[in-house]
Amino acid sequence: MKGILPLFLFGYLSTVSGTILWDGRFNNYTTATDFDQWSWSNQVGTYQTYIYGNQHGETASSWLTLGSQYKNPATTGEKQGVKVKINATSTWNGGPMLRTELLPQTTNSLTGHLYFHVSLQIPTVNPPDPAYEHQIVFWEGHYADIKYGQLSGQNGVADTLQVITGGESIWSVQPVRGTWYNFILEVGSPGGLWVSTGSNALQKVYTGSLNGNGGTDWHVGALRLPINGNAQQINETDLYYSGVYVEDSGPTTQP
Numbered sequence: 001m002k003g004i005l006p007l008f009l010f011g012y013l014s015t016v017s018g019t020i021l022w023d024g025r026f027n028n029y030t031t032a033t034d035f036d037q038w039s040w041s042n043q044v045g046t047y048q049t050y051i052y053g054n055q056h057g058e059t060a061s062s063w064l065t066l067g068s069q070y071k072n073p074a075t076t077g078e079k080q081g082v083k084v085k086i087n088a089t090s091t092w093n094g095g096p097m098l099r100t101e102l103l104p105q106t107t108n109s110l111t112g113h114l115y116f117h118v119s120l121q122i123p124t125v126n127p128p129d130p131a132y133e134h135q136i137v138f139w140e141g142h143y144a145d146i147k148y149g150q151l152s153g154q155n156g157v158a159d160t161l162q163v164i165t166g167g168e169s170i171w172s173v174q175p176v177r178g179t180w181y182n183f184i185l186e187v188g189s190p191g192g193l194w195v196s197t198g199s200n201a202l203q204k205v206y207t208g209s210l211n212g213n214g215g216t217d218w219h220v221g222a223l224r225l226p227i228n229g230n231a232q233q234i235n236e237t238d239l240y241y242s243g244v245y246v247e248d249s250g251p252t253t254q255p
Helices: 032-037
Strands: 020-023 047-052 064-067 081-086 098-104 114-121 134-139 145-148 161-165 168-173 180-187 192-197 203-207 218-224 237-247
Touching: 032 047, 032 064, 081 098, 081 218, 114 134, 161 180, 168 192, 168 203, 218 237
Parallel strands: none
Antiparallel strands: 020 237, 047 098, 064 081, 081 237, 098 218, 114 180, 114 237, 134 145, 134 218, 145 161, 161 168, 180 192, 192 203
16 A cells, blocks of 8 residues: 555564554654555455445545644654544435544454553644543453543533543543643553553552453544434534554553
C-alpha cells in the first residue's frame, strides 16, 4: 500500500520498554488518504477504517486529519497524531449516532495481561458539546470506556472526562481544553488504570479488573449519542489522539 511502510520505524521505538503487539501510532501513514485504502477485502495498514459517516459518499479521510499539531509533544515515539472529526452528517449506517472511529488492524489477538496506551485532547477549537455523551475510547463490549460529557439518561455535571468500568466511574476530571490526557488501560490480571497529563509520567490510579481481557475490537475516536433518541444538528466537533499502542509488559510510563 503506497505510503504505508511494511515495518515500524525503529527509530521511533526507543522509549518503549515492553514488546509492542500492535503499534497504532501514526508513523506509518503519509497522508490521511492512506486510511481510505483499507477495506474488508484489502485489510492493509495499521487501522481498520469502516466506522464513519458514509451517507453522502464520504471516505475515511473525510473525517481524519494527520499532523504534528495533533500529537502530544511529549510523545517522542510518534511523528504525528490524528484529528478525528464528526459533524451533523456523520451518521453511520443511517444514525442516529454520530461516529468516526479507528480500530486495530492486526493478526494478534490483543488479549491477556496487556497495556493499551492512548493520549487524547479535547481541543480549544471545535470541542465536543458537554451536553451529549461522547464515547471516545472503548471496547465493543463496553467493559472499559473513556467518556466525555453528560452520560445518556443521567443527570449531573456534564463537563466531565471519565473512565468507566462495570458501570462505575473509576477516574474523572473536568478537563482543561488543549491539555493532553494520557491513559493506560491495563487489562487482564491484576488490571487497572494509569493516568497523567502533558509530559508527566503515568501513574496507576486504580488497581482492579476492567471487566475484560482486551481484544482487537478497541475503538478510538468519536461516538456521540443522541438525546432522547433523536439526532441533533451540530457543527464540527474534533478530538485529537496520539500515542496509541499496545504492549505486553512494563508498562512504559512516559507518554
